[in-house]
Amino acid sequence: MSELARAIAFEEALRERSADRIVPFRFGRAVFNNAYPNVWDLNVLRVDDPSGTTVNALVAEAERLHGEAGHAHRRIAVLDEHAGARLEPGFRELGWETDRFLFMAYRGAGSRPGRTEQVKEVDAAELRPLREEILRAEPWADSDEVVHQVLDAAAMTARAAHARHFAVRIDGEPVSMADLFSDGRTAQVEDVATKPTQRGRGLATAVVLRAVEEALAGGHDLVFLIADDADWPKELYARLGFAPLGRKWLFLRKPAPAGPV
Numbered sequence: 001m002s003e004l005a006r007a008i009a010f011e012e013a014l015r016e017r018s019a020d021r022i023v024p025f026r027f028g029r030a031v032f033n034n035a036y037p038n039v040w041d042l043n044v045l046r047v048d049d050p051s052g053t054t055v056n057a058l059v060a061e062a063e064r065l066h067g068e069a070g071h072a073h074r075r076i077a078v079l080d081e082h083a084g085a086r087l088e089p090g091f092r093e094l095g096w097e098t099d100r101f102l103f104m105a106y107r108g109a110g111s112r113p114g115r116t117e118q119v120k121e122v123d124a125a126e127l128r129p130l131r132e133e134i135l136r137a138e139p140w141a142d143s144d145e146v147v148h149q150v151l152d153a154a155a156m157t158a159r160a161a162h163a164r165h166f167a168v169r170i171d172g173e174p175v176s177m178a179d180l181f182s183d184g185r186t187a188q189v190e191d192v193a194t195k196p197t198q199r200g201r202g203l204a205t206a207v208v209l210r211a212v213e214e215a216l217a218g219g220h221d222l223v224f225l226i227a228d229d230a231d232w233p234k235e236l237y238a239r240l241g242f243a244p245l246g247r248k249w250l251f252l253r254k255p256a257p258a259g260p261v
Helices: 003-017 055-069 081-093 124-136 144-160 203-217 233-239
Strands: 021-025 028-032 044-047 074-078 097-106 119-122 164-170 173-182 186-194 222-228 242-253
Touching: 003 044, 003 097, 003 144, 003 186, 003 222, 003 242, 021 055, 028 055, 044 055, 055 074, 055 081, 074 081, 081 097, 081 242, 097 203, 097 233, 119 124, 119 203, 124 144, 124 164, 124 173, 124 186, 164 203, 173 203, 186 203, 203 222, 203 233, 222 233, 222 242, 233 242
Parallel strands: 044 074, 186 222
Antiparallel strands: 021 028, 028 044, 074 242, 097 222, 097 242, 119 164, 164 173, 173 186
C-alpha cells in the first residue's frame, strides 16, 4: 500500500470509528453521526469508486441520503484527486463550495528549526478553551450549538484516535497546540492552532515538531498531516520537512441562511 493510500485509510478508518451509521450507496458510503448533525466532516458522502461518477448523480445521492438524515448541508468527499479535479468545475457551476486538501508526509528535518523544549504534553481538557476561541472566529460558527457540537465531536474523535496533545503555555495558559493521532504504526498531526495574539512567534512550528518527535520515538513509520492546498500553512509544513503525497477533494453545499422572521 502506498503512503498516500495508508494516510487516506487512516483518516477514513477514524471517521468510521466516529460514526454511528454507515450507508452504502452507488459510488461509496455515507458516513453519518446522528449526535453531531452540524459537524460536516462527520456527516459526509465518501466516493470510494469514482468510475462512472457525474456531478448530477452525486448531487442526487447527496440530496437523498442527507435529506433522509435530516441534514441541512450536503457534503461529498472524493478521495481520488484526478476524479475530484474532473468533477470540480461542475460542482462550482452549481454553486457548491469546492476545496482541495493536501496530504503531506514527514521526510526529515526541514529548513526551519523549532524549539520543542518549550512544548509540553497536556490533557485534552486544558486545550478546550483555546479550541473554542479559535472555533468562534470561524465564519460558520454562528451559534453556541454549532460550536459545542464541533468541540464535543473533536473530543470524541480524539479519543477514538488515541490522541496525545501538545501545547506551548504562556503565563500558564495554552496559546498554541497540536494533536497527535495514532494507530501504532501510522501517526497524524492534527488540529494545529495558535491563539491569534501569539502568532508569528514560531509556536506552531514548535508544537508540530514536538508531535513529530513523539511519533518517531514511538516507532511510527509514517507521520503525515493534511493541509488546505489553497492556503499558506502548507508552505510552513514544507519548511518543517513535510512533502506532498497527494490530494483529496471536498464539495459542500452549505445550509441556506435563515430568512427574516
